[in-house]
Amino acid sequence: MKLGFITDLHFRQAVAGTSPIGRRECRRVGELLDRSLAELAREAVDVVVCAGDCVDDAAQPGALEDVARLADRFAASGLPCVVLPGNHDPAPDVFYGIVPRPPRVLRLGDCELITFGDDLCLPGVQRCVRSPEALALMEDLLSTQPPDVALTFLIQHFVVYPEHVGPGYDHTYANHAQIRAILERSPRRLVVLSGHQHRGYQLEIHKNVAYFTGRALCERPFPYYVLHAEGGRVRVEERWLAAPE
Numbered sequence: 001m002k003l004g005f006i007t008d009l010h011f012r013q014a015v016a017g018t019s020p021i022g023r024r025e026c027r028r029v030g031e032l033l034d035r036s037l038a039e040l041a042r043e044a045v046d047v048v049v050c051a052g053d054c055v056d057d058a059a060q061p062g063a064l065e066d067v068a069r070l071a072d073r074f075a076a077s078g079l080p081c082v083v084l085p086g087n088h089d090p091a092p093d094v095f096y097g098i099v100p101r102p103p104r105v106l107r108l109g110d111c112e113l114i115t116f117g118d119d120l121c122l123p124g125v126q127r128c129v130r131s132p133e134a135l136a137l138m139e140d141l142l143s144t145q146p147p148d149v150a151l152t153f154l155i156q157h158f159v160v161y162p163e164h165v166g167p168g169y170d171h172t173y174a175n176h177a178q179i180r181a182i183l184e185r186s187p188r189r190l191v192v193l194s195g196h197q198h199r200g201y202q203l204e205i206h207k208n209v210a211y212f213t214g215r216a217l218c219e220r221p222f223p224y225y226v227l228h229a230e231g232g233r234v235r236v237e238e239r240w241l242a243a244p245e
């Protein structure tokens with residue numbers, strides 16, 4: 001199974017201007033997304049996952065139009081796409097009024113994907129919380145190992161691991177310890193995919209759970225990923241749309 005992975009697009013087209021953070025090249029993202037999707041189609045990935053922050057500022061006029069334009073671009077790729085909202089996107093119910101809502105559980109070959117597009121992110125609050133209902137569902141799904149599932153991918157916008165240290169913006173879930181405790185109890189082989197931290201975190205195995213955070217597509221060198229799931233293991237291949245500086 002091959003999974004295409006992109007995150008943190010911060011797209012602006014109908015929305016005026018660009019991000020106050022200069023390295024986010026919001027107005028180029030339409031072109032960058034099309035190029036990455038074309039490459040992933042050439043690679044014949046089984047699914048494309050986008051882990052949120054699809055648009056740059058949900059509060060601006062034109063943001064819903066930009067969400068719709070992105071949905072069209074994903075659809076035009078012809079690839080099955082799992083698209084999640086992030087903290088820069090409209091709230092999940094509004095977002096999924098425009099973008100097709102992925103199923104909670106998706107089966108691809110010997111892999112299972114579990115999506116968390118409904119984590120609660122309140123305006124003005126930095127850290128996101130996974131709801132008690134979503135935690136209970138996780139516990140329920142992950143407490144058994146289906147015999148024909150080699151790898152289970154959990155997909156969300158926010159970071160589960162590593163923990164934030166020192167000053168600065170905290171990208172982890174407010175209840176990351178609770179989430180991790182459920183993961184660490186599971187008999188499954190788990191791969192936890194996130195975005196949100198634009199510098200990303202390399203694949204790391206911690207207490208038998210694999211964690212990977214992708215770098216932002218909107219920032220140089222405009223990275224996207226192919227994740228190769230082979231024999232119960234995952235390998236991350238990073239590709240760039242521009243030469244690194």
Ligand SMILES: [Fe+2]
Pocket residue numbers: 008010052053086088196198216
């Ligand atoms: Fe972001």
